[in-house]
Amino acid sequence: MLKSIVMFWLFVAVVILWPAETFQLNEYSTIKHGLAEMTIHSTTRKQNMKFDYKVCLNSMPYYIKVTANPKYDSGAEKFNVTVVQINFYDAVFELERIDQDSGWREMLFTVQWTIYHISDYITSTATVQYRVDYDTDVKITETSNVSAVYGQGLSSLPALQNTSQLQPRLSQDRQNGHRFLVFDKINTRLITNLDLNPKQGENDLITVFVVYRLDSPRRYTKTWHGLFGIDNGDYDKVIALNIDKLHIGGTIGGYIENTYSLPNANPRALHVWNVLSVQWNVDGGVDASSVWCNGKLLQRFQARISPSETKFVIGAIRLNNRAYLHGAIGEFVLFRGTVIPDDVMKKYQLYFIKKWGITADPITVS
Incomplete structure (x- = not known):
């Protein structure tokens, strides 16, 4: 019985202390990450796409890093990604084909982004x-x-x-x-x-x-x-x-x-x-x-x-x-x-x- 009581209070102590430590680490950095799959096609070499952050933010992001890669990569098409507009709830990136001067067929892309406020940047x-x-x-x-x-x-x-x-x-x-x-x-x-x-x-x-x-x-x-x-x-x-x-x-x-x-x-x-x-x-x-x-x-x-x-x-x-x-x-x-x-x-x-x-x-x- 005594052993059970001791184990109970040890468990309670862990439950109480762990959130405090986690909060300090979360407070240290406000970098946010996001991931989505988007079907994109274009008749020209460049195409703009908007994406929602899908996270709660307290202020406008200062910088956003975006990558976009074909989910089923054939190795033929090559792309550059540039963020062209940052808003409070969403952003717009430009997808540019760089292996040739043409558009591309409908493709499924994996889009990943990282949001930095100025302190983190x-x-x-x-x-x-x-x-x-x-x-x-x-x-x-x-x-x-x-x-x-x-x-x-x-x-x-x-x-x-x-x-x-x-x-x-x-x-x-x-x-x-x-x-x-x-x-x-x-x-x-x-x-x-x-x-x-x-x-x-x-x-x-x-x-x-x-x-x-x-x-x-x-x-x-x-x-x-x-x-x-x-x-x-x-x-x-x-x-x-x-x-x-x-x-x-x-x-x-x-x-x-x-x-x-x-x-x-x-x-x-x-x-x-x-x-x-x-x-x-x-x-x-x-x-x-x-x-x-x-x-x-x-x-x-x-x-x-x-x-x-x-x-x-x-x-x-x-x-x-x-x-x-x-x-x-x-x-x-x-x-x-x-x-x-x-x-x-x-x-x-x-x-x-x-x-x-x-x-x-x-x-x-x-």
Whole structure:
């Protein structure tokens, strides 16, 4: 009898705990999948088809990936698929025959689609993404110090700090519902093992987004706020700020110093949250690289080839520290090898503005 009672309560405990764990995992990602069979024919090389998502969504999808293949593949016909219209409840894709310039007879296709909201699309395309929204993203000590933030995105590379005196701490309060990393000690920084400049700068293309807050003024070179970079003495990719200037390394001429303070887009403002993004596009040439803050373009510049490095720093700009941050970082996202055009840059900026409750002027996106 006693054994039966124990087994009953063990069963009840499993029933109670399992939904909580499942909910956390479902909350982490909102990617949705769908599958259907469609009979399609066309008298021309291209044909548009509409499909219903058949799932409940809370917002308009940002991106949809679709595949369409003949269910009974003869091997003769070859097709490309392009999504041409995204609606709230359905989407339209274009099926194009590519093996010859003609239509095709009635065929049964298996159509599969994956729906991404912008948060999932960023995670699915970024090289690394560091955030502390979920307990699974961070390793903390009993004193709330953070020794590791585990990378999301295409790479699982963690941002690490093994020395307790140099570890940032996990915030107890939240910004717009999200926890963040607090950098309030001298020389606090996190280090990631990733080569920013493979092959000595060949095809050098990096874009960084940082959601951050500055908590004290800095006026001198050695007391800049370092957000990101690897200043190896050769002015490699660096983002740093003081009360007067925004400092960007990895540019033609060594570095640029931006003094602009646009309304609701001042990257040096104290005690406010900003999202700053910098794209270094070496192969793009003059004006292919850019700096954005809170949805506004601050400056275009020409990036330059930099020597190979195997690490970068968050919260400072050197491995042995220089220009340590006194403030907070909510989110850090790095894309490698992907050109981000202006219209997408504004969409990503707007996403971070909404997520983190950043004060910004209205942003028009297509």
